Amino acid sequence: xxxxxxxxxxxxxxxxxxxxxxxxxxxxxxxxxxxxxxxxxxxxxxxxxxxxxxxxxxxxxxxxxxxxxxxxxxxxxxxxxxxxxxxxxxxxxxxxxxxxxxxxxxxxxxxxxxxxxxxxxxxxxxxxxxxxxxxxxxxxxxxxxxxxxxxxxxxxxxxxxxxxxxxxxxxxxxxxxxxxxxxxxxxxxxxxxxxxxxxxxxxxxxxxxxxxxxxxxxxxxxxxxxxxxxxxxxxxxxxxxxxxxxxxxxxxxxxxxxxxxxxxxxxxxxxxxxxxxxxxxxxxxxxxxxxxxxxxxxxxxxxxxxxxxxxxxxxxxxxxxxxxxxxxxxxxxxxxx
Amino acid sequence: xxxxxxxxxxxxxxxxxxxxxxxxxxxxxxxxxxxxxxxxxxxxxxxxxxxxxxxxxxxxxxxxxxxxxxxxxxxxxxxxxxxxxxxxxxxxxxxxxxxxxxxxxxxxxxxxxxxxxxxxxxxxxxxxxxxxxxxxxxxxxxxxxxxxxxxxxxxxxxxxxxxxxxxxxxxxxxxxxxxxxxxxxxxxxxxxxxxxxxxxxxxxxxxxxxxxxxxxxxxxxxxxxxxxxxxxxxxxxxxxxxxxxxxxxxxxxxxxxxxxxxxxxxxxxxxxxxxxxxxxxxxxxxxxxxxxxxxxxxxxxxxxxxxxxxxxxxxxxxxxxxxxxxxxxxxxxxxxx
DNA sequence: CTGAAAGCGCTAACAT
DNA sequence: ATGTTAGCGCTTTCAG
Numbered sequence: 001x002x003x004x005x006x007x008x009x010x011x012x013x014x015x016x017x018x019x020x021x022x023x024x025x026x027x028x029x030x031x032x033x034x035x036x037x038x039x040x041x042x043x044x045x046x047x048x049x050x051x052x053x054x055x056x057x058x059x060x061x062x063x064x065x066x067x068x069x070x071x072x073x074x075x076x077x078x079x080x081x082x083x084x085x086x087x088x089x090x091x092x093x094x095x096x097x098x099x100x101x102x103x104x105x106x107x108x109x110x111x112x113x114x115x116x117x118x119x120x121x122x123x124x125x126x127x128x129x130x131x132x133x134x135x136x137x138x139x140x141x142x143x144x145x146x147x148x149x150x151x152x153x154x155x156x157x158x159x160x161x162x163x164x165x166x167x168x169x170x171x172x173x174x175x176x177x178x179x180x181x182x183x184x185x186x187x188x189x190x191x192x193x194x195x196x197x198x199x200x201x202x203x204x205x206x207x208x209x210x211x212x213x214x215x216x217x218x219x220x221x222x223x224x225x226x227x228x229x230x231x232x233x234x235x236x237x238x239x240x241x242x243x244x245x246x247x248x249x250x251x252x253x254x255x256x257x258x259x260x261x262x263x264x265x266x267x268x269x270x271x272x273x274x275x276x277x278x279x280x281x282x283x284x285x286x287x288x289x290x291x292x293x294x295x296x297x298x299x300x301x302x303x304x305x306x307x308x309x310x311x312x313x314x315x316x317x318x319x320x321x322x323x324x325x326x327x328x329x330x331x332x333x334x335x336x337x
Numbered sequence: 338x339x340x341x342x343x344x345x346x347x348x349x350x351x352x353x354x355x356x357x358x359x360x361x362x363x364x365x366x367x368x369x370x371x372x373x374x375x376x377x378x379x380x381x382x383x384x385x386x387x388x389x390x391x392x393x394x395x396x397x398x399x400x401x402x403x404x405x406x407x408x409x410x411x412x413x414x415x416x417x418x419x420x421x422x423x424x425x426x427x428x429x430x431x432x433x434x435x436x437x438x439x440x441x442x443x444x445x446x447x448x449x450x451x452x453x454x455x456x457x458x459x460x461x462x463x464x465x466x467x468x469x470x471x472x473x474x475x476x477x478x479x480x481x482x483x484x485x486x487x488x489x490x491x492x493x494x495x496x497x498x499x500x501x502x503x504x505x506x507x508x509x510x511x512x513x514x515x516x517x518x519x520x521x522x523x524x525x526x527x528x529x530x531x532x533x534x535x536x537x538x539x540x541x542x543x544x545x546x547x548x549x550x551x552x553x554x555x556x557x558x559x560x561x562x563x564x565x566x567x568x569x570x571x572x573x574x575x576x577x578x579x580x581x582x583x584x585x586x587x588x589x590x591x592x593x594x595x596x597x598x599x600x601x602x603x604x605x606x607x608x609x610x611x612x613x614x615x616x617x618x619x620x621x622x623x624x625x626x627x628x629x630x631x632x633x634x635x636x637x638x639x640x641x642x643x644x645x646x647x648x649x650x651x652x653x654x655x656x657x658x659x660x661x662x663x664x665x666x667x668x669x670x671x672x673x674x
Numbered sequence: 675c676t677g678a679a680a681g682c683g684c685t686a687a688c689a690t
Numbered sequence: 691a692t693g694t695t696a697g698c699g700c701t702t703t704c705a706g
Contacts, residue, residue, distance in 0.1 A: 024675095024676085054698085060702095065432065083409075251615060254618075281592040344683060344684085356683090
């Protein structure tokens with residue numbers, strides 16, 4: 001057996017053709033004669049030849065990989081988007097490199113780094129807190145934002161965050177709630193701001209009072225949800241319904257108030273955002289807004305590949321539909337007030 | 338400004354030195370004279386030069402990336418291991434390619450593919466169901482298993498799964514439980530088998546009866562936990578304590594029995610495995626066995642890098658300590674029986 | 675339809 | 691300490 005890996009030369013020799021023919025057979029089989037093709041394929045099988053991707057990439061002036069920038073790999077929310085991305089990138093022969101913006105000191109600097117490093121044929125941005133200014137690099141590779149995005153006219157795949165917030169408020173209002181609060185994500189994040197804007201507008205449009213002291217700031221994490229619970233428990237005048245900018249925060253909140261003896265939804269109604277897998281398994285199952293995350297990943301990858309292949313720096317954006325999922329964590333407000 | 342990306346040639350020209358000197362300055366600065374070094378670094382800054390990784394890799398006969406094979410990207414359990422891997426791979430200038438073994442038809446074939454494709458300098462295997470036979474490839478790159486592993490003498494980073502199960506049983510026994518059951522992962526998976534073995538041995542060693550009808554098969558997912566709940570609820574003669582081979586199953590189970598009006602831990606005690614982030618936020622907070630997943634990822638990456646750099650195909654294995662985390666989901670058995 | 679040949683951009687001997 | 695040079699393995703004109 002061969003001790004070392006076969007190169008295209010070995011195959012050419014074995015098949016009695018030139019390396020060019022081997023290369024053609026493998027990339028554009030239609031242009032070589034059937035007989036030649038067969039001989040080459042036999043030689044490939046014999047030698048166990050595999051194209052050296054690195055050499056191929058160098059020659060073709062590409063890298064064969066896409067970099068995904070996300071705030072936190074360990075966050076389950078993103079894993080599903082990754083799964084969607086991978087499901088189109090892998091078949092298209094692109095590697096998916098993952099970079100965690102939280103791991104280093106400055107996320108924007110990391111973005112700038114990858115934009116100029118030439119290490120990828122394209123980028124997917126999942127971090128809503130990245131600054132659009134970082135994109136000012138001549139000759140940068142195509143970028144798709146899988147997220148809402150402020151300012152820049154950048155191809156993106158997003159979800160109607162504001163409308164999601166309005167759905168939650170509408171649901172509460174319909175159940176009879178008048179005292180509705182909101183736990184936000186970190187300020188400055190696009191998702192946070194969009195959902196907050198949607199919340200405010202919806203409150204106004206259903207004619208409910210907007211109490212700033214009922215708007216609590218979190219950071220999308222379960223811990224921050226639990227912290228919000230402590231704040232809520234300590235309030236003299238509590239809202240009877242709370243809309244959370246993420247399911248994770250709702251989960252952290254729910255556990256904390258339950259341990260304090262509060263019954264959801266009898267004493268308090270809550271609605272989350274995302275529909276992460278776990279929330280249907282809670283008791284009570286969480287009412288939430290579903291974001292089709294796999295779908296978001298798939299679309300983002302498709303958009304990016306299209307830009308890469310057509311060599312364009314701009315492209316269409318896409319809006320993925322969200323869905324209100326009614327479960328058991330929101331009910332009528334308590335009667336005694 | 339430069340329209341296209343600068344190459345090492347451009348830098349050499351700008352600095353008035355040879356390309357070799359530029360290359361040296363960037364990789365082994367100590368061997369070039371201080372003055373030259375400065376001139377080169379200035380030229381680099383001026384031209385905005387970045388090494389072309391592809392060319393560098395081709396020349397150095399490496400790929401600069403590591404492939405991680407896991408059963409399911411979307412599973413939050415793995416994301417934290419990935420974070421650990423990334424935290425050592427990224428600084429070491431290795432890209433991390435992720436491949437989902439569930440996405441294709443045959444996981445073992447996928448492994449074989451990556452073993453021979455020459456697309457990576459090394460592999461990390463996170464899928465306990467992969468067959469060791471697939472590793473029989475001459476000239477394959479180094480592989481580290483971040484998981485228990487049967488048969489083959491392969492470097493691995495693992496956890497004492499059997500001991501974890503024993504800890505759970507010991508805790509139940511100490512609380513006074515005599516009727517203890519177990520919900521397993523998918524049969525055939527190494528983790529499942531190790532934990533099951535540990536469970537059986539511990540039951541025998543504490544002198545408790547081992548009832549096969551109290552051993553339920555799951556697949557590590559929340560859904561399978563919920564399914565186990567239905568089985569448990571339908572039992573005439575129920576165990577008073579249940580050890581789950583994963584937290585996810587415990588979560589699915591907990592929600593389902595709570596909705597059926599069962600109080601945990603008053604009527605039933607449960608212990609999970611993994612200590613995924615959410616379980617501390619549940620009500621009751623879940624008692625479980627902590628696996629330091631980030632740590633596992635870090636060690637696996639270190640081991641692999643070491644093998645890659647020393648060019649060896651074997652290496653040491655490592656066992657990471659687990660920890661019993663007592664929370665509120667396990668208590669004394671109900672008195673009335 | 676096939677072959678010859680010129681590099682892609684870089685690094686590592688080998689010289690000097 | 692620095693320069694010269696020979697490729698790494700592949701793809702792609704350009705000829706034939």
